[in-house]
Structure formats: structure tokens, C-alpha cells
Amino acid sequence: MDATITPGLYPLHRCKTLHLVRHAQGVHNVAGEKDPAACSSEEYFDAHLTPLGWQQVDNLRKHVHETGLSKKVDLVIVSPLLRTMQTAVGVFGGEGYKNGIDVPPLMVANAGESGRPEISSLNCPPFVAFELCREILGGHPCDRRKGISEYQTLFPAIDFSLIESDNDVLWVADTLERDEDAVARGKQFLNWLWTRKEKEIAVVSHGGFLHHTLSAFGHDCHPSMKTELCKDFLNCELSSVVLVDRSMMGSDPATTNYPGKIPSGLDLPSAEKLADEGNAN
Numbered sequence: 043m044d045a046t047i048t049p050g051l052y053p054l055h056r057c058k059t060l061h062l063v064r065h066a067q068g069v070h071n072v073a074g075e076k077d078p079a080a081c082s083s084e085e086y087f088d089a090h091l092t093p094l095g096w097q098q099v100d101n102l103r104k105h106v107h108e109t110g111l112s113k114k115v116d117l118v119i120v121s122p123l124l125r126t127m128q129t130a131v132g133v134f135g136g137e138g139y140k141n142g143i144d145v146p147p148l149m150v151a152n153a154g155e156s157g158r159p160e161i162s163s164l165n166c167p168p169f170v171a172f173e174l175c176r177e178i179l180g181g182h183p184c185d186r187r188k189g190i191s192e193y194q195t196l197f198p199a200i201d202f203s204l205i206e207s208d209n210d211v212l213w214v215a216d217t218l219e220r221d222e223d224a225v226a227r228g229k230q231f232l233n234w235l236w237t238r239k240e241k242e243i244a245v246v247s248h249g250g251f252l253h254h255t256l257s258a259f260g261h262d263c264h265p266s267m268k269t270e271l272c273k274d275f276l277n278c279e280l281s282s283v284v285l286v287d288r289s290m291m292g293s294d295p296a297t298t299n300y301p302g303k304i305p306s307g308l309d310l311p312s313a314e315k316l317a318d319e320g321n322a323n
Contacts, residue, residue, distance in 0.1 A: 055296040056287040058235060061115065061244040062252055063102070063133065064275035066095035068125040070184035071277060087183040088124045090154035095125070098278035099132035105280070106133060115167050116240035121247045122171040122205060123187050124154045127197050129278065130169060130246035136162035146198040153196040163199035167244075170201045173212060174231040177248035181218040185248075186210050221254060228255025236287060239294065249275045256283075 070089035073080035080086065091099070106112045112134065120130040131148040148169060149161040163169075171193075177185040187193075187210045190202050219227075228251060235243065252275050260268035271283065 050286075052286050052288070053296065054298060055294055058240075058285045059114075059242045059282060060235070060285055061111065061242070061280055061282050062256075062275075063129065063244060063246045063280045064249050064252060064277060065091075065121075065123075065125045065129040065246065066098040066102075066132075066278040067092050068095060068184070068277075070182075071095075081182045081184055084183050087186060088188050089184040090124050091128050091156065093157075095129075095277065096132065096156065096158065099129055102278050102280060103133045114242050115244045116242050117167050117238065118169045118244045118246065119172050119175060119235075120169060120200065120245075121176045121251070122173060122190070122193060122202065123176065123185070123248075124193075126246050126248065127171070127193070127200060128154055128156060130244075131161045131197065131200075132158075133246070133278075134166060134169075134244055136164040136166040138162050138164065148199045149197050150195070168201065169197075169199065170204060172204055172231075172234075174227055174234060175245060175247040175251060176212070178224055178250040178254070179212050179219040180214045180216075186213040224251065224254040225258050227251075229258060231255065232285060235285065 068086075068089040069092055070081055070086035072092060073083075073086060106115075115134060118130055118134050120126050128149070135148045136145075143164060145163050147160045148163045148166070149156075149158070151160045152158065176187075179185065189210075190205050190208045193200070194202060232255070253272070256272045260271040263271075275281065
């Protein structure tokens with residue numbers, strides 16, 4: 043181990059905890075494993091989850107509840123594609139309805155050929171769709187989204203207000219986003235997270251985006267940690283990381299620090315002691 047690599051300390055209010063999740067298995071994943079060229083087919087436009095994918099969602103949901111993570115997450119950021127939104131609401135969505143409480147569902151019944159009942163938004167964190175955490179742009183129809191107005195009918199309680207265009211203006215059929223551009227987009231996304239007040243955030247995104255984003259980090263730590271940080275995500279895998287503001291981007295005040303000596307002024311006991319010592323001399 044490099045002797046120059048040492049533990050680091052950072053003020054807590056300049057850190058956010060991110061729970062990064064890749065979507066569960068989609069129909070395009072199955073087809074692509076059999077034939078990589080299948081991902082270029084319009085048949086898999088905005089691919090939905092498979093039955094196995096929904097089992098993966100159920101397993102991850104059980105995990106986040108058993109570990110208490112479901113009660114810690116303040117916000118869920120989700121890529122506005124069908125498979126990521128299905129995964130997000132399935133894992134972090136509400137438990138059900140109570141008499142007399144009328145809230146919009148996170149997902150309507152059978153959205154995206156799910157065969158699933160309606161998913162409640164009761165007692166769950168807010169969900170916000172955001173374009174910056176989408177999969178590598180261009181090339182594959184499975185990574186092209188539907189119109190936002192269509193998604194709003196399927197996922198009524200997801201907030202789509204940060205997406206400017208109803209139509210997908212980012213995806214280009216014959217141009218695949220360059221690696222360096224995906225990395226830059228990932229850094230822009232993380233910088234945007236600092237504008238949010240929430241401290242513990244779940245991000246439900248895609249394998250390619252997460253890989254390129256995380257590849258830009260870990261150069262200042264042990265090689266084994268770099269490997270752990272930048273490994274490829276499996277379907278429905280969750281990895282928790284701490285995002286550190288080392289350049290004073292954030293402005294949130296510390297909420298747990300305590301300043302001591304209140305009210306401000308002289309430390310009277312110490313001052314009296316010094317005066318007594320002076321008189322004795």
C-alpha cells in the first residue's frame with residue numbers, strides 16, 4: 043500500500059450518502075446476452091422489466107427494509123426510462139393505502155407490461171426523474187425514452203418537472219455518446235446533487251452510466267478500493283457510497299455541530315485563574 047494514502051476526515055455537512063442502483067433485468071438484457079445485435083432492434087424500445095427482473099426488485103425491496111435503508115432515504119432520483127422507473131418504485135415505493143388517505147400512485151396497475159398491481163406513494167420519499175443519469179445516449183432503441191406525458195399517466199407520483207422536453211431530444215439514432223462525454227455528464231450529475239438539500243439519496247440508473255461516472259473517482263485511494271468502487275453493476279445491484287464536497291461547492295450549514303462556549307466571550311473560569319495567579323506573583 044502506498045504510504046502516502048492515509049485516512050481522510052471531512053465535515054459531515056459536506057458529505058452526502060448515495061445509494062446507487064442499477065435497474066433490474068430488462069427484456070433487452072436477455073436478448074442482448076443471446077445476441078448483442080438484438081439491442082439495436084426497435085422491438086426493445088424503452089425496454090421493460092422481465093418477470094425475473096421483478097423478482098430482483100422484490101428481493102432488493104426486502105433488503106432495504108430489513109437493513110433500515112428504506113427509512114433513511116430522503117429522495118429517489120430516477121432515470122426517466124421505463125425499466126429504471128419500474129425498479130425505483132418497486133424498491134422504494136410505499137407499502138399500501140390506508141382508509142381516508144387519498145394519494146396518487148407511484149405506478150398504475152400493469153404499467154409497462156408489469157402484471158403488477160398499483161404501487162402506492164404513501165409514506166415513501168419523493169421521486170424525481172432527471173435526464174442526466176440516463177444510460178449512454180444514442181444507438182440502442184432500448185435507451186430511447188417515451189414522451190413524458192405518457193410516463194406521467196403510468197407513474198403519477200413521480201415528479202417530471204425537471205425535464206424540459208416532452209419528446210426525447212437527447213437520443214440520436216446513429217451517434218453513440220463518447221465515453222468522455224458520459225464521464226462529464228456523470229460529474230455534472232453529481233455536482234447537481236449538491237444543489238439538493240437531501241443528505242441521503244437513492245439513484246436508480248443504468249450500468250453504463252454508473253460505470254463511466256464512478257471511473258472518474260478512486261484515484262486517490264488504495265487500488266483495491268478503486269476496484270471496488272468502479273466495478274460493473276449487476277442487474278438490481280445496490281452500492282452505497284459517500285460523496286464528499288472538497289471544493290466548497292455546497293453551502294448547507296452543519297446541523298449536528300455544537301459551538302460550545304455559549305454565550306461567546308471570555309472563558310471566565312480560565313480568566314479568573316490567570317488573575318489569581320497574577321495576584322499571587
